[in-house]
Amino acid sequence: MSGVAQAASPSLWRATLGVLAKDFLIEWRGRARVNATVFFAMMTLFVFSFAVGPDGNVLARNAGGYLWLAILLASVLALGESFRVEAENNALEGLRLLPISPRALFLGKALANTVLLFALGLLLAPIAVGLYGAALAGSAWHGLGVLALGCAAISAPGTVYAAIAAQARARDVLLPLLLFPVLIPALVGAVKATALVLEGDPMGQLGSWIVLLAAFDVMYWAIGLALFGRVIEE
Amino acid sequence: MRRALRLGLPAATLVALALGSALGLAYVPEERHMGEVYRIMFVHVPAAWIALLAFTVTFVASLVYLFKSSYTADALAEASAHVGVFFGALLIVLGAIWGKPTWGVWWTWDPRLTTAAIMLFAFAGYLALRRFVDEPERRATWSAVAGVIIFVDVPVVWFSVRWWGGLHQIQSSKETVGAMMAMALWVNAVAFLLFYLWMLRLRFVVAHRRLRDELAEPPALDDTGA
Numbered sequence: 001m002s003g004v005a006q007a008a009s010p011s012l013w014r015a016t017l018g019v020l021a022k023d024f025l026i027e028w029r030g031r032a033r034v035n036a037t038v039f040f041a042m043m044t045l046f047v048f049s050f051a052v053g054p055d056g057n058v059l060a061r062n063a064g065g066y067l068w069l070a071i072l073l074a075s076v077l078a079l080g081e082s083f084r085v086e087a088e089n090n091a092l093e094g095l096r097l098l099p100i101s102p103r104a105l106f107l108g109k110a111l112a113n114t115v116l117l118f119a120l121g122l123l124l125a126p127i128a129v130g131l132y133g134a135a136l137a138g139s140a141w142h143g144l145g146v147l148a149l150g151c152a153a154i155s156a157p158g159t160v161y162a163a164i165a166a167q168a169r170a171r172d173v174l175l176p177l178l179l180f181p182v183l184i185p186a187l188v189g190a191v192k193a194t195a196l197v198l199e200g201d202p203m204g205q206l207g208s209w210i211v212l213l214a215a216f217d218v219m220y221w222a223i224g225l226a227l228f229g230r231v232i233e234e
Numbered sequence: 235m236r237r238a239l240r241l242g243l244p245a246a247t248l249v250a251l252a253l254g255s256a257l258g259l260a261y262v263p264e265e266r267h268m269g270e271v272y273r274i275m276f277v278h279v280p281a282a283w284i285a286l287l288a289f290t291v292t293f294v295a296s297l298v299y300l301f302k303s304s305y306t307a308d309a310l311a312e313a314s315a316h317v318g319v320f321f322g323a324l325l326i327v328l329g330a331i332w333g334k335p336t337w338g339v340w341w342t343w344d345p346r347l348t349t350a351a352i353m354l355f356a357f358a359g360y361l362a363l364r365r366f367v368d369e370p371e372r373r374a375t376w377s378a379v380a381g382v383i384i385f386v387d388v389p390v391v392w393f394s395v396r397w398w399g400g401l402h403q404i405q406s407s408k409e410t411v412g413a414m415m416a417m418a419l420w421v422n423a424v425a426f427l428l429f430y431l432w433m434l435r436l437r438f439v440v441a442h443r444r445l446r447d448e449l450a451e452p453p454a455l456d457d458t459g460a
Contacts, residue, residue, distance in 0.1 A: 160379065164363070164380070168367045169366040169368075170366045173362075174359075174362060174363060174366055181352050182384060184394070185394035188395065188397075209397075216390055223386065227379045227383075230379060231376060
């Protein structure tokens, strides 16, 4: 931020972009961590095959489900990491002292997590399709839309809970314990929608699952905006 | 008043539970289709009602805490979540015991069943969160936020699971339940409600005393360590 006198508190939009840029910078400087998360997610995709056995049909039919489980498991690591770096060295204290609204902090953090998970999903989707022998019958654009909505759905409650868990004891077990039950409807919606994109949608059901995902997103992004300030207040 | 609650509530609960069990097990006739096994309804359905009530109380108390920062609301939210998790677990176990002879399976992915299980897990997480935060104000704020996040999820979970594909009988109404059965059901519901209030009161007292200790002035440091 240039010039304290010039703008005492920047607009919500600019502050959000500032937080987002800061988070991307941290991710870039610590790209070894991001890489490790990506490899972890790929390995989960690989490991699911062994739980099911080498039956190609079963694997292909469940490709969407495995893809989302891999993203979900990796999201716990990514979300936890995004607040562990703030909890270390009391960086959160610094964020609190910034003359910006906590809503900008929430938006910046949640957007950063959404983008990170989206990028992860982009990497994993072709691997899942290839590894499980699934075909892409629907439109890739629909697939991208579902991926974006699903990642946003994980990130909104995930950001709130990660901020809480990072400051609590037993944070590694606490985050998934809090997050997974809440995410079930988003997971159901994302898996169903992904399966429809992969296998084709003769009954035209994709729309209603996308509406469900979007409704989940609207609800939890609104709750995050409203309550995040209470979560990080001193 | 306090004394009346402390002694009267357990006494009333035990009498109501005994009466409800007698009605449900002996007085009410056998059901035409399910035979004797349907009698589990008299505990299963009230358990569902009370679990829902308990989680609703936690939600409302969480909202009150977020607006008023009242530690009484915080203690109430904690107490009700504890009792709600108990009734939720009871509900699912009873449902599984009922499901096996009538549907042939212990578990099915029915919306109400699945929603109940997810609520149970979510509130177990809520209780874990409370255990892992020592500072009272943070614990109260964070768990209130979690209480809101979990509760608003309930209708979404329900719809998503219903669309996802679902054997649970439709909700009973007066037409489907005989008058005698309805009476036995209501007596049991009142008994469970009293049981809830009794447990809620005990849990509330525990939470409140713990808060009082935590918020009390720390004792002055003695000079042995210095």
